[in-house]
Amino acid sequence: MINQRLRFISIHSLFPPRTGGIKGWTKGTGNIVLFSLFAILIILYSPLYAEQIELGIIGNSEIIVQFEKPLKNAAKEVENIYPGIKTGLEKTIGWRVTFRPTVVLIKDSKTFRKMAGNNQFVAFAVPRKNLIVIDYSKMKTHPFTLEITLRHELCHLLLHHYIRKENLPRWLDEGISQWVSGGIAEIIMDTKRSPLKDATLSGRFIPISALAEGFPKDKKSLLLAYEESKSIVEYMGREYGSKGVLEVLNNLKNGDGVDAAIQKALKIPVQELEIRWHKQLEKRITWVTYLSGNLYEILFFLAALITVVGFIRLLLKKRNYKDDDDDDYYDYNEKEE
Numbered sequence: 001m002i003n004q005r006l007r008f009i010s011i012h013s014l015f016p017p018r019t020g021g022i023k024g025w026t027k028g029t030g031n032i033v034l035f036s037l038f039a040i041l042i043i044l045y046s047p048l049y050a051e052q053i054e055l056g057i058i059g060n061s062e063i064i065v066q067f068e069k070p071l072k073n074a075a076k077e078v079e080n081i082y083p084g085i086k087t088g089l090e091k092t093i094g095w096r097v098t099f100r101p102t103v104v105l106i107k108d109s110k111t112f113r114k115m116a117g118n119n120q121f122v123a124f125a126v127p128r129k130n131l132i133v134i135d136y137s138k139m140k141t142h143p144f145t146l147e148i149t150l151r152h153e154l155c156h157l158l159l160h161h162y163i164r165k166e167n168l169p170r171w172l173d174e175g176i177s178q179w180v181s182g183g184i185a186e187i188i189m190d191t192k193r194s195p196l197k198d199a200t201l202s203g204r205f206i207p208i209s210a211l212a213e214g215f216p217k218d219k220k221s222l223l224l225a226y227e228e229s230k231s232i233v234e235y236m237g238r239e240y241g242s243k244g245v246l247e248v249l250n251n252l253k254n255g256d257g258v259d260a261a262i263q264k265a266l267k268i269p270v271q272e273l274e275i276r277w278h279k280q281l282e283k284r285i286t287w288v289t290y291l292s293g294n295l296y297e298i299l300f301f302l303a304a305l306i307t308v309v310g311f312i313r314l315l316l317k318k319r320n321y322k323d324d325d326d327d328d329y330y331d332y333n334e335k336e337e
Contacts, residue, residue: 004329012086015230016099017299018162025129029056029141031076033195037073038213041163046203051204054068054069055067055068055069056068056069056071056072056075058072058075058076058079061087061100062081062082062083062100063079063100063101063103064081064100064101064102064103064220065078065079065102065103065104065105065141066102066103066104066105067105068103068105068106068108070107071105071107071136074136074139074155075105077146078103078105078146078150081146081147081150085147085150085151085154086154088151089151089154089155089158092180093155093158093180093187093246093249094246094250095158095162095253097158097161099130099156099157099161101130101131101132101154101157102128102129102130102131102132103132103150104131104133104134104136105132105134105136106133106136107136107137108137109135109137111136112133113134113135114139116133116135118187118217118222120187120188120219120222120223121135121188122135122138122139122141122149122186122187122188123135123149123152123186124153124155124186125153125156125157127156127160127161127165128160129289130157130161130236132148132153132154132157134149134153138188141188143184144184146183147148148182148184149181149184150184150187151177151181152177152178152180152181152184152186153177153186155176155177155180155181156173156177159173159249160224162253163249163252163253164255166208166257167233167252167255167256167257167258167261168252168258169208169211169212169258170211170212170213170214170215170229171211171212171225171228171229171232172207172229172233172248174212174225174226174229174230174303175229175230175233175234176235176245176249177235178226178230178233179230179234179245181305183230183234185226185230187222187223187226187246194227195220195221195223195227196224196227196228196285197223197229197282197285199224199228200278200281200282200285201285204222205228205278206224206228207274208226208232208270208274208293211225211228215226231277231281232273232274232277232302233245234266235276235280236248236266236273239276240266244266245264247264247265248261248263248265248266249264251264251265258270274332
């Protein structure tokens, strides 16, 4: 059982940044084993830890939880719910979680935003270090919870543990992680407007081949990439069942590239899968369904427009009435003269 508190007085003196990122850092002696799993954060985001920061650590043989001082109860919650999450994920995917992840809980959104590089994220995973970092301030915001977020990020670690990076496209990695976590992503989605619906109506999808290495950085395209990843994996599940999806994953685990893995499991090439998925979306999302789904907003807009038009007509009527009064006044004076 790990139960101790560490104070990082001068983080740069412990882990001076080097050029070359992760590869440029050499492992220390056994005295800093507890720090090694956290080193990746310091290397990648060293400016954040130039100040003093106090972290607590709790854990057991299955998980390590690092947390900022006020989050001790949250850390205990993570430790308590992890066994059930781990068992559930193993049953869903069919693979054992044989590694011990480290979960880092950050209490300040500003700090986390600098680490994640985007204010849309609520968590992220670093597979090479079996590391999960969570913005705890977002865990009370619907639909995010510690359990859902932890399951999503643990799935990322599990996939990368068994599948070589070059064989696991980013869209499939993210799509599967949403699939096992009830469709919840690690990013704040716009609940009022769906980029996928817009893309379906306009025909402007992001090709999944463009989402193999990574996702776009601009907000709209990033949200669309997450929605597409979720949608195509859900389509695979509906059309080919969970067995088909898991067969794709097992083929990847056995060393196949994504093209071969999908061809073997689903009996169609990736390009055909993408075409069929698009056609299914186009049947489901039409202008009629789009308008009916946004009926409240449309009615509100029309009501506002009618109000504006009515107000303008009232102003014009008042102006015309004033002009008529002025004409009557001048006509009266001319008659008097």
